[in-house]
Amino acid sequence: xxxxxxxxxxxxxxxxxxxxxxxxxxxxxxxxxxxxxxxxxxxxxxxxxxxxxxxxxxxxxxxxxxxxxxxxxxxxxxxxxxxxxxxxxxxxxxxxxxxxxxxxxxxxxxxxxxxxxxxxxxxxxxxxxxxxxxxxxxxxxxxxxxxxxxxxxxxxxxxxxxxxxxxxxxxxxxxxxxxxxxxxxxxxxxxxxxxxxxxxxxxxxxxxxxxxxxxxxxxxxx
Ligand SMILES: NC(=O)c1ccc[n+]([C@@H]2O[C@H](COP(=O)([O-])OP(=O)(O)OC[C@H]3O[C@@H](n4cnc5c(N)ncnc54)[C@H](O)[C@@H]3O)[C@@H](O)[C@H]2O)c1
Ligand SMILES: Nc1nc(=O)c(N)c(NC[C@H](O)[C@H](O)[C@H](O)COP(=O)(O)O)[nH]1
Numbered sequence: 151x152x153x154x155x156x157x158x159x160x161x162x163x164x165x166x167x168x169x170x171x172x173x174x175x176x177x178x179x180x181x182x183x184x185x186x187x188x189x190x191x192x193x194x195x196x197x198x199x200x201x202x203x204x205x206x207x208x209x210x211x212x213x214x215x216x217x218x219x220x221x222x223x224x225x226x227x228x229x230x231x232x233x234x235x236x237x238x239x240x241x242x243x244x245x246x247x248x249x250x251x252x253x254x255x256x257x258x259x260x261x262x263x264x265x266x267x268x269x270x271x272x273x274x275x276x277x278x279x280x281x282x283x284x285x286x287x288x289x290x291x292x293x294x295x296x297x298x299x300x301x302x303x304x305x306x307x308x309x310x311x312x313x314x315x316x317x318x319x320x321x322x323x324x325x326x327x328x329x330x331x332x333x334x335x336x337x338x339x340x341x342x343x344x345x346x347x348x349x350x351x352x353x354x355x356x357x358x359x360x361x362x363x364x365x366x367x368x369x370x371x372x
Contacts, residue, residue: 176324197308248272259274
């Protein structure tokens with residue numbers, strides 16, 4: 151599986167405010183780039199923190215991109231994936247509508263009622279790990295479902311865990327021209343943080359988009 155992480159951060163590296171409220175960091179051209187990245191992916195993954203904070207839809211905006219996928223024999227919009235150990239995703243979350251297949255990656259800790267509620271809301275629940283989702287095994291389960299190209303759209307906890315598990319191949323960071331601030335505001339990679347061995351990034355490309363800068367890295371190459 152090929153895993154691409156994409157996120158938009160403020161000039162001080164924040165994903166959103168200390169209240170975890172979504173901030174529009176990207177401009178129209180960057181959102182169009184994100185739509186194109188989605189169109190090239192088999193699935194788009196977020197953590198449940200992002201579902202609870204933003205209620206994202208994670209579908210394709212551009213009708214031509216949807217039509218192109220259908221011409222290639224693919225679903226018009228990539229599958230959606232939420233990493234959600236105990237099944238906290240609300241049953242009326244936008245990612246559970248019928249616009250695309252939605253997988254909930256859960257842990258064995260998920261209560262039977264939550265699993266049943268999510269399944270009747272249309273989700274396919276895949277279980278990996280005991281208390282928390284075991285990401286390597288969960289991504290293997292997605293691969294068994296035919297997902298080869300995976301795009302990750304945050305947030306900071308899930309991005310950190312994917313790097314910690316060595317599962318990321320590419321990182322795209324759009325740095326918008328604003329400051330958000332706040333020691334408790336989510337950043338690109340939260341979690342416990344690294345202290346000794348840091349994932350190595352190799353800068354592949356820098357470009358100006360809208361009023362900000364896109365940084366593209368390969369991961370784990372010296
Ligand atoms: N600017 C951007 O590009 C962007 C993108 C996405 C989210 N956001 C922002 O990020 C915030 C949400 O990020 P977050 O970090 O709180 O949540 P997140 O989306 O990273 O989800 C984290 C949650 O996933 C669950 N989880 C299960 N298994 C896990 C594992 N192995 N490792 C890590 N988490 C696991 C846990 O419940 C954890 O709390 C929101 O404020 C949202 O607006 C911004
Ligand atoms: N690329 C990007 N630029 C931003 O300025 C911003 N705030 C996000 N935030 C990611 C967000 O948390 C959601 O996951 C999806 O961007 C919402 O997707 P929908 O439009 O609902 O499909 N992402």
